[in-house]
Amino acid sequence: MREIVVVSGKGGTGKTSITASLASIASQEGAALCDADVDAPDLWILVPPERQEKFDFIGMDGAEVSKESCTGCGACLDFCRFDAIRMEGKKATVTAGCEGCGGCAMVCPKEAITMVPRQQGRWFKAITHLGPMVYARLFPGGENSGMLVTTVKRAAKEEAQRLELPNLIVDGPPGIACPAIAAVTGASLALAVTEPTESGIHDLKRLHQLTADMDIPMAVVLNKSDVTDMAPRVREVCRELTIPLIGEIPFSRDIPESVASGSIPVEHMRPSIDHIWQEIKRITG
Numbered sequence: 001m002r003e004i005v006v007v008s009g010k011g012g013t014g015k016t017s018i019t020a021s022l023a024s025i026a027s028q029e030g031a032a033l034c035d036a037d038v039d040a041p042d043l044w045i046l047v048p049p050e051r052q053e054k055f056d057f058i059g060m061d062g063a064e065v066s067k068e069s070c071t072g073c074g075a076c077l078d079f080c081r082f083d084a085i086r087m088e089g090k091k092a093t094v095t096a097g098c099e100g101c102g103g104c105a106m107v108c109p110k111e112a113i114t115m116v117p118r119q120q121g122r123w124f125k126a127i128t129h130l131g132p133m134v135y136a137r138l139f140p141g142g143e144n145s146g147m148l149v150t151t152v153k154r155a156a157k158e159e160a161q162r163l164e165l166p167n168l169i170v171d172g173p174p175g176i177a178c179p180a181i182a183a184v185t186g187a188s189l190a191l192a193v194t195e196p197t198e199s200g201i202h203d204l205k206r207l208h209q210l211t212a213d214m215d216i217p218m219a220v221v222l223n224k225s226d227v228t229d230m231a232p233r234v235r236e237v238c239r240e241l242t243i244p245l246i247g248e249i250p251f252s253r254d255i256p257e258s259v260a261s262g263s264i265p266v267e268h269m270r271p272s273i274d275h276i277w278q279e280i281k282r283i284t285g
Helices: 015-026 075-079 103-107 145-162 178-184 198-213 231-240 254-260 265-269 272-284
Strands: 002-008 031-035 050-058 062-065 085-088 091-094 113-116 119-127 132-138 167-174 189-194 218-223 245-249
Touching (some): 002 015, 031 145, 050 145, 075 085, 103 113, 119 145, 145 167, 189 198, 198 218
Parallel strands (some): 189 218, 218 245
Protein backbone atom coordinates (compact mmCIF):
# COMPACT_ATOMS: atom_id res chain seq x y z
CA MET A 1 0.00 0.00 0.00
CA ARG A 2 1.25 3.46 -0.94
CA GLU A 3 1.19 5.76 2.11
CA ILE A 4 1.57 9.45 1.23
CA VAL A 5 1.75 11.97 4.08
CA VAL A 6 1.41 15.62 3.05
CA VAL A 7 3.28 17.94 5.41
CA SER A 8 4.36 21.57 5.64
CA GLY A 9 6.50 23.79 7.81
CA LYS A 10 3.53 25.90 8.85
CA GLY A 11 -0.18 26.29 8.26
CA GLY A 12 -1.55 28.10 5.23
CA THR A 13 0.72 26.66 2.56
CA GLY A 14 -2.14 24.90 0.76
CA LYS A 15 -1.38 21.50 2.27
CA THR A 16 -5.01 20.43 2.75
CA SER A 17 -6.06 21.65 -0.70
CA ILE A 18 -3.30 19.59 -2.27
CA THR A 19 -4.09 16.59 -0.04
CA ALA A 20 -7.75 16.66 -1.10
CA SER A 21 -6.81 17.06 -4.77
CA LEU A 22 -4.41 14.11 -4.62
CA ALA A 23 -7.06 12.05 -2.83
CA SER A 24 -9.51 12.90 -5.59
CA ILE A 25 -7.11 11.51 -8.20
CA ALA A 26 -6.03 8.52 -6.07
CA SER A 27 -9.65 7.56 -5.42
CA GLN A 28 -9.92 6.48 -9.05
CA GLU A 29 -7.57 3.62 -8.14
CA GLY A 30 -8.92 3.28 -4.60
CA ALA A 31 -7.84 5.25 -1.55
CA ALA A 32 -8.39 5.72 2.17
CA LEU A 33 -8.06 9.17 3.72
CA CYS A 34 -6.71 10.28 7.08
CA ASP A 35 -6.70 13.75 8.64
CA ALA A 36 -3.76 13.59 11.02
CA ASP A 37 -3.85 17.30 11.84
CA VAL A 38 -5.74 16.55 15.04
CA ASP A 39 -5.21 20.00 16.59
CA ALA A 40 -6.94 21.75 13.67
CA PRO A 41 -8.56 19.20 11.35
CA ASP A 42 -10.01 20.73 8.18
CA LEU A 43 -9.94 18.04 5.50
CA TRP A 44 -13.65 17.52 6.29
CA ILE A 45 -14.39 20.93 4.74
CA LEU A 46 -13.40 19.69 1.28
CA VAL A 47 -14.24 16.02 1.80
CA PRO A 48 -17.43 15.91 3.92
CA PRO A 49 -17.48 12.74 6.05
CA GLU A 50 -20.49 10.69 7.06
CA ARG A 51 -19.59 9.41 10.51
CA GLN A 52 -19.94 5.67 11.06
CA GLU A 53 -18.19 5.12 14.41
CA LYS A 54 -17.02 7.37 17.25
CA PHE A 55 -14.28 6.58 19.78
CA ASP A 56 -13.02 8.33 22.89
CA PHE A 57 -9.32 9.15 22.92
CA ILE A 58 -7.74 8.51 26.31
CA GLY A 59 -4.37 10.18 26.71
CA MET A 60 -1.90 9.90 29.56
CA ASP A 61 -3.20 9.59 33.11
CA GLY A 62 -3.84 12.70 35.15
CA ALA A 63 -3.79 13.36 38.88
CA GLU A 64 -7.00 13.30 40.92
CA VAL A 65 -7.30 14.35 44.58
CA SER A 66 -9.55 12.65 47.13
CA LYS A 67 -11.02 15.53 49.14
CA GLU A 68 -11.80 13.16 51.99
CA SER A 69 -8.19 12.04 52.38
CA CYS A 70 -6.43 15.35 51.59
CA THR A 71 -5.20 17.18 54.70
CA GLY A 72 -3.98 20.26 52.85
CA CYS A 73 -0.35 19.71 53.82
CA GLY A 74 0.87 21.26 50.56
CA ALA A 75 3.46 18.62 49.72
CA CYS A 76 2.02 18.21 46.23
CA LEU A 77 1.84 21.97 45.73
CA ASP A 78 5.52 22.36 46.62
CA PHE A 79 6.50 19.48 44.34
CA CYS A 80 4.57 20.38 41.17
CA ARG A 81 6.83 22.33 38.83
CA PHE A 82 4.02 22.70 36.28
CA ASP A 83 1.90 24.85 38.65
CA ALA A 84 -0.95 22.39 38.09
CA ILE A 85 -2.04 22.26 41.74
CA ARG A 86 -3.73 24.96 43.78
CA MET A 87 -5.26 25.02 47.24
CA GLU A 88 -9.00 25.58 47.54
CA GLY A 89 -10.53 25.57 51.01
CA LYS A 90 -7.35 23.98 52.40
CA LYS A 91 -7.68 21.12 49.93
CA ALA A 92 -5.46 20.43 46.91
CA THR A 93 -7.08 20.76 43.50
CA VAL A 94 -5.55 19.66 40.17
CA THR A 95 -5.88 22.11 37.26
CA ALA A 96 -5.99 21.51 33.50
CA GLY A 97 -2.23 22.11 33.37
CA CYS A 98 -1.44 18.67 34.81
CA GLU A 99 1.23 16.94 32.72
CA GLY A 100 0.58 13.51 34.22
CA CYS A 101 4.07 12.99 35.66
CA GLY A 102 2.68 11.31 38.80
CA GLY A 103 5.10 13.04 41.15
CA CYS A 104 2.36 14.51 43.32
CA ALA A 105 0.94 11.05 43.99
CA MET A 106 4.41 9.86 45.02
CA VAL A 107 5.00 12.66 47.56
CA CYS A 108 1.50 12.75 49.09
CA PRO A 109 1.87 11.41 52.66
CA LYS A 110 -1.82 10.46 52.87
CA GLU A 111 -2.02 8.74 49.45
CA ALA A 112 -4.84 11.16 48.64
CA ILE A 113 -3.76 11.52 44.99
CA THR A 114 -4.24 8.84 42.36
CA MET A 115 -3.51 8.78 38.63
CA VAL A 116 -6.61 8.24 36.48
CA PRO A 117 -7.20 8.03 32.72
CA ARG A 118 -8.15 11.32 31.02
CA GLN A 119 -10.17 11.75 27.87
CA GLN A 120 -8.34 14.17 25.59
CA GLY A 121 -10.48 14.03 22.46
CA ARG A 122 -12.45 11.84 20.06
CA TRP A 123 -11.71 10.13 16.77
CA PHE A 124 -14.02 8.96 14.06
CA LYS A 125 -14.38 6.46 11.26
CA ALA A 126 -16.40 7.80 8.33
CA ILE A 127 -17.20 7.29 4.70
CA THR A 128 -16.82 9.95 1.99
CA HIS A 129 -17.37 10.16 -1.73
CA LEU A 130 -13.64 9.49 -2.18
CA GLY A 131 -13.38 6.51 0.17
CA PRO A 132 -13.15 5.73 3.90
CA MET A 133 -11.78 8.45 6.14
CA VAL A 134 -10.44 8.53 9.70
CA TYR A 135 -10.07 11.83 11.55
CA ALA A 136 -10.05 13.21 15.08
CA ARG A 137 -10.70 16.25 17.22
CA LEU A 138 -8.40 16.92 20.15
CA PHE A 139 -10.13 18.77 22.97
CA PRO A 140 -8.99 22.41 23.41
CA GLY A 141 -5.84 22.30 25.49
CA GLY A 142 -5.73 18.52 25.17
CA GLU A 143 -2.40 16.74 25.46
CA ASN A 144 -0.82 13.77 23.66
CA SER A 145 -1.67 14.89 20.12
CA GLY A 146 1.18 12.72 18.82
CA MET A 147 -0.48 9.68 20.39
CA LEU A 148 -3.80 10.63 18.78
CA VAL A 149 -2.11 11.04 15.37
CA THR A 150 -0.70 7.53 15.73
CA THR A 151 -4.15 6.23 16.66
CA VAL A 152 -5.98 7.69 13.65
CA LYS A 153 -3.24 6.80 11.20
CA ARG A 154 -3.15 3.19 12.38
CA ALA A 155 -6.95 2.97 12.08
CA ALA A 156 -6.89 4.45 8.57
CA LYS A 157 -4.18 2.05 7.49
CA GLU A 158 -6.11 -0.92 8.87
CA GLU A 159 -9.22 0.26 7.02
CA ALA A 160 -7.28 0.56 3.76
CA GLN A 161 -5.85 -2.92 4.23
CA ARG A 162 -9.27 -4.37 5.08
CA LEU A 163 -10.75 -2.96 1.89
CA GLU A 164 -7.59 -3.79 -0.13
CA LEU A 165 -7.14 -0.17 -1.20
CA PRO A 166 -3.77 0.62 -2.83
CA ASN A 167 -3.44 4.19 -1.49
CA LEU A 168 -3.54 5.94 1.88
CA ILE A 169 -3.53 9.74 1.63
CA VAL A 170 -2.75 11.53 4.90
CA ASP A 171 -3.21 15.23 5.63
CA GLY A 172 -0.39 15.67 8.12
CA PRO A 173 0.04 18.35 10.79
CA PRO A 174 2.31 21.34 10.12
CA GLY A 175 5.73 21.72 11.73
CA ILE A 176 8.27 19.18 12.95
CA ALA A 177 7.04 18.44 16.49
CA CYS A 178 5.65 15.17 17.88
CA PRO A 179 2.43 15.19 15.78
CA ALA A 180 4.42 15.56 12.54
CA ILE A 181 6.87 12.85 13.62
CA ALA A 182 3.96 10.50 14.36
CA ALA A 183 2.35 11.31 11.00
CA VAL A 184 5.37 10.59 8.79
CA THR A 185 6.47 7.46 10.67
CA GLY A 186 6.28 4.51 8.29
CA ALA A 187 5.25 6.64 5.28
CA SER A 188 6.14 5.65 1.73
CA LEU A 189 6.70 9.35 1.03
CA ALA A 190 6.54 12.63 2.93
CA LEU A 191 5.31 15.25 0.47
CA ALA A 192 6.38 18.69 1.70
CA VAL A 193 4.31 21.64 0.49
CA THR A 194 6.28 24.88 0.56
CA GLU A 195 6.06 28.46 -0.70
CA PRO A 196 8.63 30.69 -2.46
CA THR A 197 9.59 32.66 0.66
CA GLU A 198 12.51 32.79 3.08
CA SER A 199 10.41 31.23 5.82
CA GLY A 200 9.25 28.55 3.39
CA ILE A 201 12.86 27.66 2.57
CA HIS A 202 13.77 27.60 6.26
CA ASP A 203 10.86 25.28 7.06
CA LEU A 204 11.72 23.08 4.08
CA LYS A 205 15.24 22.55 5.42
CA ARG A 206 13.87 21.59 8.84
CA LEU A 207 11.46 19.09 7.30
CA HIS A 208 14.29 17.61 5.26
CA GLN A 209 16.41 17.15 8.38
CA LEU A 210 13.49 15.46 10.16
CA THR A 211 12.66 13.03 7.35
CA ALA A 212 16.35 12.29 6.72
CA ASP A 213 16.86 11.43 10.40
CA MET A 214 13.82 9.12 10.20
CA ASP A 215 14.92 7.62 6.87
CA ILE A 216 11.62 8.63 5.24
CA PRO A 217 11.74 9.58 1.51
CA MET A 218 10.71 13.18 0.87
CA ALA A 219 9.60 15.15 -2.17
CA VAL A 220 8.58 18.79 -2.57
CA VAL A 221 5.69 20.66 -4.14
CA LEU A 222 6.16 24.40 -4.60
CA ASN A 223 2.76 26.02 -4.17
CA LYS A 224 1.92 29.59 -5.28
CA SER A 225 5.13 29.33 -7.25
CA ASP A 226 4.75 32.67 -9.03
CA VAL A 227 3.77 35.01 -6.17
CA THR A 228 7.40 36.03 -5.50
CA ASP A 229 10.69 35.89 -7.40
CA MET A 230 12.13 33.25 -5.03
CA ALA A 231 11.11 30.13 -6.94
CA PRO A 232 14.66 29.76 -8.38
CA ARG A 233 16.04 29.81 -4.83
CA VAL A 234 13.65 27.00 -3.77
CA ARG A 235 14.76 24.94 -6.78
CA GLU A 236 18.40 25.57 -5.85
CA VAL A 237 17.83 24.42 -2.25
CA CYS A 238 16.11 21.26 -3.48
CA ARG A 239 19.12 20.51 -5.72
CA GLU A 240 21.56 21.17 -2.87
CA LEU A 241 19.66 18.83 -0.54
CA THR A 242 18.94 16.32 -3.34
CA ILE A 243 15.19 16.52 -2.68
CA PRO A 244 13.05 15.87 -5.76
CA LEU A 245 10.92 18.90 -6.63
CA ILE A 246 8.07 17.07 -8.32
CA GLY A 247 5.72 19.92 -9.10
CA GLU A 248 5.00 23.64 -9.05
CA ILE A 249 1.49 25.05 -8.75
CA PRO A 250 1.04 28.70 -9.79
CA PHE A 251 -1.29 30.94 -7.86
CA SER A 252 -4.88 31.13 -9.10
CA ARG A 253 -7.80 32.96 -7.49
CA ASP A 254 -9.95 30.01 -8.50
CA ILE A 255 -8.21 27.81 -5.92
CA PRO A 256 -9.08 29.77 -2.73
CA GLU A 257 -12.53 30.53 -4.14
CA SER A 258 -13.12 26.81 -4.67
CA VAL A 259 -11.93 26.05 -1.13
CA ALA A 260 -14.15 28.81 0.28
CA SER A 261 -17.13 27.16 -1.38
CA GLY A 262 -16.19 23.77 0.10
CA SER A 263 -15.08 22.25 -3.21
CA ILE A 264 -11.86 20.36 -3.95
CA PRO A 265 -9.80 22.63 -6.26
CA VAL A 266 -8.32 19.75 -8.27
CA GLU A 267 -9.53 21.12 -11.63
CA HIS A 268 -7.87 24.47 -10.92
CA MET A 269 -4.52 22.78 -10.19
CA ARG A 270 -4.30 20.92 -13.47
CA PRO A 271 -2.11 19.91 -15.20
CA SER A 272 0.34 20.35 -12.28
CA ILE A 273 -1.50 18.08 -9.84
CA ASP A 274 -1.74 15.23 -12.38
CA HIS A 275 2.02 15.43 -12.95
CA ILE A 276 2.63 15.44 -9.18
CA TRP A 277 0.56 12.26 -8.74
CA GLN A 278 2.45 10.51 -11.53
CA GLU A 279 5.74 11.49 -9.92
CA ILE A 280 4.54 10.18 -6.55
CA LYS A 281 3.72 6.85 -8.16
CA ARG A 282 7.09 6.75 -9.89
CA ILE A 283 9.00 7.45 -6.66
CA THR A 284 7.02 5.05 -4.48
CA GLY A 285 6.85 2.28 -7.09
